[in-house]
Amino acid sequence: MNIFSLDWYLIAIIMFVGFYCMLASRSIVRQLIGLEIISKAAMLTVISAGALSNNLIYAQALLITMIVIEVVVVATGLALLVKNFRLHGSADIWTLSSLKG
Amino acid sequence: MIYHTLLFALAAVFALWAVMARKLLVSAIMLALVSVCVSLIFFDFGAPWAGVFELSVCAGLITVLFVGAVSLIRAEDEKRPENRARFYALPFAAAIFAIAAWFYLPAFVEELAAGAKIGSGGGSIGRALWGMRRPDLLGQVLMLAAGVFVIKSVFPRRTQSK
Amino acid sequence: MDKGLLAYLLIPLLSAVIIPFAARTRPKMADILANVTLLAGLANLLWLALRPSMIAGGFADIPGDGLSLLLVAAVYLVGLCVTFFSAYFIEEGLPNRPAYYSLLLVSVAAMTGVVTTTDFFTLYVFIEVLAVTSFALITTDDSSAGIEGALKYFFLTFPASVLIIVGIAILMMTLGSLSYENLRLFMASDAPAGPVTFASALIMLGFIVKSGVVPFHTWTPDAYQGAYAPVSAHLAGIVTKISGVYAIIKLATLLRFFDGRAQALSEMLMFLGMLSIAVGALAALKQTNFKRMLAFSSISQIGYIVLAAGLGTPLAIMGAVFHLINHATFKTVLFLNSASLEKSTGTTDMDKLGGMEHSMPWTSWTSIVALLSTAGVPPLSGFWSKLLIILALWESGLRVYAVLALLFSIVTLAYFMMMQKKVFFGKKTPASERVQEVSAPLLAPVVLMSAIIVALGLLFPYFYAYVKVVAERIIL
Numbered sequence: 121m122n123i124f125s126l127d128w129y130l131i132a133i134i135m136f137v138g139f140y141c142m143l144a145s146r147s148i149v150r151q152l153i154g155l156e157i158i159s160k161a162a163m164l165t166v167i168s169a170g171a172l173s174n175n176l177i178y179a180q181a182l183l184i185t186m187i188v189i190e191v192v193v194v195a196t197g198l199a200l201l202v203k204n205f206r207l208h209g210s211a212d213i214w215t216l217s218s219l220k221g
Numbered sequence: 222m223i224y225h226t227l228l229f230a231l232a233a234v235f236a237l238w239a240v241m242a243r244k245l246l247v248s249a250i251m252l253a254l255v256s257v258c259v260s261l262i263f264f265d266f267g268a269p270w271a272g273v274f275e276l277s278v279c280a281g282l283i284t285v286l287f288v289g290a291v292s293l294i295r296a297e298d299e300k301r302p303e304n305r306a307r308f309y310a311l312p313f314a315a316a317i318f319a320i321a322a323w324f325y326l327p328a329f330v331e332e333l334a335a336g337a338k339i340g341s342g343g344g345s346i347g348r349a350l351w352g353m354r355r356p357d358l359l360g361q362v363l364m365l366a367a368g369v370f371v372i373k374s375v376f377p378r379r380t381q382s383k
Numbered sequence: 384m385d386k387g388l389l390a391y392l393l394i395p396l397l398s399a400v401i402i403p404f405a406a407r408t409r410p411k412m413a414d415i416l417a418n419v420t421l422l423a424g425l426a427n428l429l430w431l432a433l434r435p436s437m438i439a440g441g442f443a444d445i446p447g448d449g450l451s452l453l454l455v456a457a458v459y460l461v462g463l464c465v466t467f468f469s470a471y472f473i474e475e476g477l478p479n480r481p482a483y484y485s486l487l488l489v490s491v492a493a494m495t496g497v498v499t500t501t502d503f504f505t506l507y508v509f510i511e512v513l514a515v516t517s518f519a520l521i522t523t524d525d526s527s528a529g530i531e532g533a534l535k536y537f538f539l540t541f542p543a544s545v546l547i548i549v550g551i552a553i554l555m556m557t558l559g560s561l562s563y564e565n566l567r568l569f570m571a572s573d574a575p576a577g578p579v580t581f582a583s584a585l586i587m588l589g590f591i592v593k594s595g596v597v598p599f600h601t602w603t604p605d606a607y608q609g610a611y612a613p614v615s616a617h618l619a620g621i622v623t624k625i626s627g628v629y630a631i632i633k634l635a636t637l638l639r640f641f642d643g644r645a646q647a648l649s650e651m652l653m654f655l656g657m658l659s660i661a662v663g664a665l666a667a668l669k670q671t672n673f674k675r676m677l678a679f680s681s682i683s684q685i686g687y688i689v690l691a692a693g694l695g696t697p698l699a700i701m702g703a704v705f706h707l708i709n710h711a712t713f714k715t716v717l718f719l720n721s722a723s724l725e726k727s728t729g730t731t732d733m734d735k736l737g738g739m740e741h742s743m744p745w746t747s748w749t750s751i752v753a754l755l756s757t758a759g760v761p762p763l764s765g766f767w768s769k770l771l772i773i774l775a776l777w778e779s780g781l782r783v784y785a786v787l788a789l790l791f792s793i794v795t796l797a798y799f800m801m802m803q804k805k806v807f808f809g810k811k812t813p814a815s816e817r818v819q820e821v822s823a824p825l826l827a828p829v830v831l832m833s834a835i836i837v838a839l840g841l842l843f844p845y846f847y848a849y850v851k852v853v854a855e856r857i858i859l
Binding site for chain 1: 504508511514515518519522525527530533534537538541542544545548549551552553555556557559
Binding site for chain 2: 122124125126127128129130132133136137138140141144150152153154156157160163164167168170171172173174175176177179180181182185188191194195196199200201203205
């Protein structure tokens with residue numbers, strides 16, 4: 121097993137942990153944490169693929185953009201969380217069930 | 222080689238810890254440590270720019286945002302704790318996944334890697350961003366504008382009526 | 384990036400930045416600026432595409448690949464209808480009026496970016512911008528349904544971005560570049576396609592989740608139903624189509640589904656499309672809320688587009704593009720009508736409504752035009768696009784899919800007729816007593832869109848010539 125496949129093996133485990141968190145948790149904050157973990161793993165795939173194919177500069181250019189996107193996405197998620205908290209007084213995703221059908 | 226793999230393993234451990242932690246504050250801090258590991262991995266790969274961004278923005282700014290939000294909702298969250306059983310099952314699930322993946326994933330990834338097309342790898346980061354990825358910079362500007370308006374729209378200035 | 388269309392991205396952005404300053408003392412300035420920006424853009428686009436010399440030349444001089452121009456026009460058209468409607472719909476006291484218009488304009492700019500880009504990563508960036516603006520737009524009116532819809536949309540679509548990123552990483556590794564052109568050249572060559580197809584499959588899976596095709600459709604009804612009324616027209620009419628379905632059509636052409644190099648992916652896509660058509664139509668039959676029924680109908684119509692994209696022959700791609708445009712027109716009409724109903728009666732529950740035909744004749748008649756077009760009744764525009772799709776399926780020997788698509792078209796007619804009977808015909812219910820037709824400015828966008836539906840249906844030969852040019856350029 122070479123180092124590249126070992127990296128991707130570990131990345132897959134990190135991604136699994138993140139997805140498990142998103143599936144198992146009811147709390148919005150934990151869901152966001154799971155999302156963050158998954159996107160960290162996705163960033164690692166980009167840099168690792170860039171290093172393997174000798175495209176490191178290109179991969180870095182992508183990563184910088186991804187980091188900016190991630191900040192805004194997380195800020196939006198937290199803003200939604202705080203708004204939900206103000207309206208409902210809870211941060212629990214499954215108490216949201218006014219829409220059914 | 223050892224250092225490199227150790228960083229990946231550490232990131233995985235911190236990720237596990239962030240999910241398992243009972244207190245949300247600990248989760249947020251563990252998430253910051255995952256970010257630190259990721260940024261060290263970037264440095265190790267020889268990608269200092271991405272590493273610096275990751276360290277300052279993800280490990281710094283995002284953690285501040287998380288801690289702020291957590292401290293706001295902590296009282297409510299502790300009143301109604303979650304069912305922990307599913308989280309205690311995580312290490313076993315992760316272990317089963319790790320063992321199953323051990324047999325299939327590396328072979329699959331090696332096959333993918335065999336198809337890799339080796340690039341030239343020259344140039345500087347500034348030139349790469351400006352020369353090849355200029356539309357992305359426009360996208361970043363748009364993203365930041367969107368972020369500002371989202372915050373403005375979600376948290377309007379308090380009006381007299383409230 | 385298509386340089387010629389860059390202005391259509393930059394001007395709404397500029398306008399979005401100016402609005403908060405211009406509207407500080409006079410809130411009405413926000414309405415005016417947003418409407419003027421979009422109207423000017425639309426006029427400019429129409430001049431580009433519909434000059435007499437252009438029509439006479441069979442649209443041969445269209446700049447770029449034609450598809451971007453067409454979709455930018457659709458984005459501006461729906462955007463204009465929504466802003467114009469909002470200008471008269473929003474109550475006076477809404478505190479974040481400038482922010483609302485700024486977000487609408489940023490989302491128009493982001494959609495323009497999505498359809499004009501020529502690179503997968505840039506596509507991803509603009510789609511994230513679009514998603515972020517949509518969450519805030521959904522929660523505009525601070526209702527609890529809105530925040531619930533937004534949260535579900537957030538948590539069920541963002542994991543899909545990760546699939547897209549992993550796909551992009553593998554594509555970067557195995558193709559050495561992320562531009563559409565390189566992928567097209569690669570697929571046209573004889574090189575073994577394994578890893579590249581795998582990467583494309585991951586990217587496509589991400590976009591399937593984002594467009595709400597059936598196994599991943601759970602967020603769609605909640606987001607559409609909970610959204611602030613004009614925003615749900617914006618979302619259903621154009622946002623989810625551009626952020627998901629457009630990329631699927633684009634990938635289908637780039638991967639050259641018609642020459643069978645990605646056979647498995649093509650078949651999977653067609654199956655999911657058919658499943659969406661069936662599940663969406665059957666679920667729509669038993670809904671009691673007008674907006675929720677429209678959301679399921681939207682899932683079903685997306686199914687047609689995905690089915691056609693999965694087939695990937697030039698005729699099918701023409702049908703898919705045409706149906707995308709048609710979907711934008713008729714869903715905007717229906718959702719804006721539901722907003723009008725909500726404004727005048729205060730509810731969108733179909734059991735509480737009835738006999739609205741006499742009190743709201745314009746709303747009733749435009750709904751009939753839109754629903755007949757959705758169901759594919761000639762000579763309205765929806766008929767032609769469905770005809771193209773079904774013909775393409777029949778020609779490729781997929782008789783079962785063709786017959787099923789035709790059958791579910793009849794189911795579409797059935798549930799819309801039930802809706803029309805409940806809401807507009809029949810006896811008046813207590814909630815519908817003393818209801819007035821909404822004011823003329825609120826009707827103007829709906830009437831305009833209905834006119835476009837009829838016009839596209841009657842002037843089909845011209846539009847066919849245009850779509851043919853598009854299909855030739857993006858496939859060959």
